[in-house]
Amino acid sequence: MIRGSVPRLRRTLVVLGTALATVAATLAVATTPVAAAGSPDDYSGSDLWLRYVPVSDAKLLRDYRRTVTAIVVENADADRVHRHTADLTMAPGSTEKLVETTLGAARDELVRGLGGMLGQPTPVTTAGAGTVRDGSVVVGTPASSPLVRRAVSARDLAAVGDEGYLVRSVSRGRARFTVIAGNSDLGALYGTFAFLRLMQTQKPVDHLRIADSPKIKHRLLNNWETERLYAGNNASGLGGLNGESGAIFNFAATGASAGRNLPVILDRYIVMARALASLGINGITINNVNADNAYLTSARIAQEAALADALRPYGIRLGLSIRYTAPTDSRFAPDTLTNSQLDPYGTEFRGWWTRRAQQVQSAIPDFMGFTVKANSEGQPGPQDFGYDHGDGANGIAAAVAPLGMTVHWRTFVYNAEVDNDRLKRAYLEFGPIDDEVQPDGTRGRFADNVFLQTKNGPLDFQAREPIHPMFGRMENTNQALELQVTQEYTGQNWMLTYLGPMYEEVLKTDTYATDENGKLLRERLVGNIVDGSAQHHPDTAIVGVANLGNADNLTGHHFSQANLFAFGRQAWNWTLDSTDIATDWVRMTWSNDRRVVDTIRTMMMGSWEALVSYQTPLGIGHQFAEGAHYRPDPADWAGRDDWSPVYYNKADSAGLGFDRSPTGSNLAAQYFPRLQRRYGDIDSVPENLLMWFHHVPWGHRMDSGRPFWDELVYRYQMGVQYVTWMRETWETLRTDIDARRFGEVRAKLAVHEADAPTGGTPR
Incomplete structure (x- = not known):
């Protein structure tokens, strides 16, 4: 429960609230959204980062042409x-079109992209008598294209695997041309987009020798169509108009949208x-x-x-989320x-899931499988019937494995x-199942077609958390990293918060994982755990909550598009630099003007740290009012301890923060020894994780030389000032950005600035 007496706690929180109110009064500025003027362009942002605008640099345009x-x-x-659907059609008035082949999608994207960027149509031609004209872009696989088969070696292609690609500048006689090749049609499509991205970001394309392939096999989105959806088309972004729910996919729209x-x-x-x-x-x-079980109905x-x-x-x-009790x-x-x-071991249970999965597969032959949230936040699971998570997961897994x-x-x-301590519970439940010795002497009870899908941190998508202790600890189980793209705690659709640096921090954090002899693994970052290189897991996955x-x-805030872009790029290659990703996205989305x-890019790269500073500085997490996860309320008790800010801040006259050191709950012990020691000692724990692991005295001297309380207020202040x-800064771009998008971002930033001093006001 809460340290100190209730009256003392209340006095402390009043002091905290008064200090934050003072910061708010000093920094808040009266802001009224004003519509942008100037450019007649009413572009809505609907093409995401695939808006192929003409190349403005005259010399570069000549070179590209x-x-x-x-x-x-x-x-x-x-x-x-x-x-499967014989009469598949686009809605009346559509501008997009259906394609029936992957190579057809690559061809159409080149037609669209090159035509837009070059300002003139680029003809689609055939290779006459095995020849190719100068300046051609040739796309395909060795199986689909004799040109590709002759231009790239089987050995080079083998190195990029099923989904990878090569992009090569090739000379044959007097002809110079570009080859985009994959071992599969999908690899060739990925290479096509990579080639277009080079041109969108105005990089040279005349001397290319690129080989690329994904580091993680399953690169997935979990689309939350009902909760934490901040991209609806109504004013708040939290729902839809004209009978739509606000979700991207229409299954049961009514009224004016029933025909859609x-x-x-x-x-x-x-x-x-x-x-x-x-x-x-x-x-x-x-x-x-x-x-919702409706998704399993015929x-x-x-x-x-x-x-x-x-x-x-x-x-x-496609995949589906399911309920255990469906x-x-x-x-x-x-x-x-x-x-x-x-x-879960019974023939009735397994037989039912096999039949339902067969029904889905008969309509969707490449259906991925199921995602399950069990025995959490009211969702039913095997524990309701006397079994554990291993039993439940394996029961469904056995039913669908033959498919x-x-x-x-x-x-x-x-x-x-x-x-x-809520932060310890997941590992305490799943760790023993991973360590369990099996009859054949191996360890780990989870089936081979089960992935444990684990959030980046042990709490719940906070702006910054320590890495989840399960990464590296589940040596015998497939594990998928779950990152949140929709900004539940990080500003929702109101705040400009670029999450690429957060993803990078998580993926490049050292777990200090060791082998069975206690020796540090050579490759042991979270990214190495996720891509299988650390512990030799052959099947790998990463998931973004979309x-x-x-x-x-499509995302509710123009800058939220950057978070989806960053997740995808880092899912493909987690070693990428988030600054470079931001640069590409800006060039593809806004402008190539330096x-x-x-x-x-500068706005984006400081935005996440700023949000951490004015919401949860120095590791004080989950200080939001229960429900909306937007408005701070550090004195709130939400009906149960582990949903309540007071449970996490432990505010009293001595200090602030949750003691998870060896003298407290000892969450630190769930990490590998090197991190145990680092997190468990108040003098060695990183300051940005300080209150995750320690109850910090108000006068504790920080690295800056400031006392802890002064440092806390300083962090709040700096975060708000950055907004x-x-x-x-955005105002200085008025003449550089098309009118509609400039005005919409301007209005969001006005709300952002008003909300930042208070951490957020429900809207």
């Missing part, structure tokens, strides 16, 4: 993907597919982890099949079970009976 003169995609229409339900395909589905393919994202679980499966048909050419597979739902009658039949499907079992659990909705810009690029600087 000389280097790129034709498109050659041999046999582009030969290998058609599976299509799946199986009708909307433009935004294809834009999303193209954008995700441009990043190499290869799967999406389309519904919230607090799952009518909904037919709609899902149509969506899968539209996305399939872009290499995007077999008891009367909507599946007469094929239903009773609670007594939910034994080639996987089960992602989320580890976001915090049963208060396990330990008083921020897609039906807003015109001053504009430098200005916007004011961002608003003022």
Whole structure:
């Protein structure tokens, strides 16, 4: 419970609140959103980062036009993907179109992209008599294209694997041309987007020798279509208009939008597919982890099949979130079970999941599998019936394994009976199952087609957390890293917060993992754990909780697009630098003008640290009012301890913060020895994680020389001032940004500045 007496705690929180109010009064500025004027352009941001604008630099445009003169995609229409829905159609008035092959998607993207950037059509030609014209861009695989087969070696292609690609500048006689090659059509598509990205960011394309492949096999989104959705098309972003729910996919829209339900395909589905393919994202679980069983009904499966048909050419597979107790739902009658039949080892339970998975697979042959949130926040699970997470996960996994499907079992659990410290509970529940010795002498009970899907930190998507102790500790189990793209605690759709640096910090944090003899692993960063290089896991996955909705810009805030872009790029290659990713996104989205690029990138790169400073500085986490996760309320008790700010801040007359050192709950002991020592000592723990692990005395001397309280106020102040600087800086770009987007970001920054001193006001 809470340290110190209740009256003393209240006095301390009043002092804290008064100090923050003083900062707010000093820094807050009266801001009224004003519509931007100037440019007549009403572009909405609906193309995400795939808006192919003409190259403005005259010399570079001449160079590009000389280097790129034709498109050659041999046999582009030969290998058609599976299509279940016979009458699949776009909605009336659509501007996007359906494609039936992956190479056709690559060809069409080149036509669109090159035509836009070069300011003139780029012809699609064929290779006559095995020759190719100077300046051609040749796309394909050795199987689809004789030109590709002759231009690149099988050995070089083998090195990039199934989804990788080569982009080469090739000379044959007098002809110089570009080859984009993959071992699969999908690899060739990924290479096509990489080539276009070079031109979008105005890099040279005349002497290319690129080889690239993903470091992680499954690069997935979990789309939350009902909760933490901040990208709806109404004024708040929290819902939809005209009968739509606000989600990106329409399954049950009413009124004016009833005719826009799946199986009708909307433009935004294809834009999303193209954008995700441009990043190499290869799967999406389309519904919230607090799952609705409707997604397993026959009518909904037919709609899902149509969506899968539209996305399939872009290499995007579908998955579903499910409830453990779905077999008891009367909507599946007469094929239903009773609670007594939910034994994960029983033939009834496994048989039901096999039948349901077979029904899905008959409509969606490349269906990925299921994601499960069990025994967490009211969701049912195996513990309700006397079993543990290993039993439950393996029961469903055994049912779908013969169909080639996987089960992602989320580890976001915090049963208060396990330990008083919520942050320790997940590892205490899952760690013993991973360590369990099996009859054949091996360790680990989770099945091979189970992924434990674990958030980056042990609490809940806070602006900064220590890495989750399970990374590296689950040596015998497939583990997927879950990062949040939708900004639940990081400003929602109101605050400009670029999360690329946060993802980078997580992925490049050293776990100090050791082998069975206690020797440090050579490769042991979180990214090495996730990509399998640390502990030799052959199957790997990373998951982003998506921020897609039906807003015109699909993400609710123009700068939220950058978070989806950053997640995808880092999912493909977690070693990338978040600054370089931001630079690419700015050039692809806003401008290639050097001053504009430098200005916007600078805004972005400090935005996350600023948010940490004015929301949760020095490791004081979860200080939000229960529910909205936006407005701070450090004195709040939300009905149970581990949902309440007071549980985490432990404020009293002595200090602030949760003691998780060896003298407290000893969360530090769940980490590998090097981190145990670092986190467990107040003098060695990183200051940005200080209150995650220690109850810090008010007078504790910080690295800056300031006392702890002064440092805390200073961090708040600096964070708020950065937001004011961002608003003022954006004003300097008025003549450089198209009118609608400039005005919409300007209005968001006005709200951001008003909210930052208080941490957020519900809207």
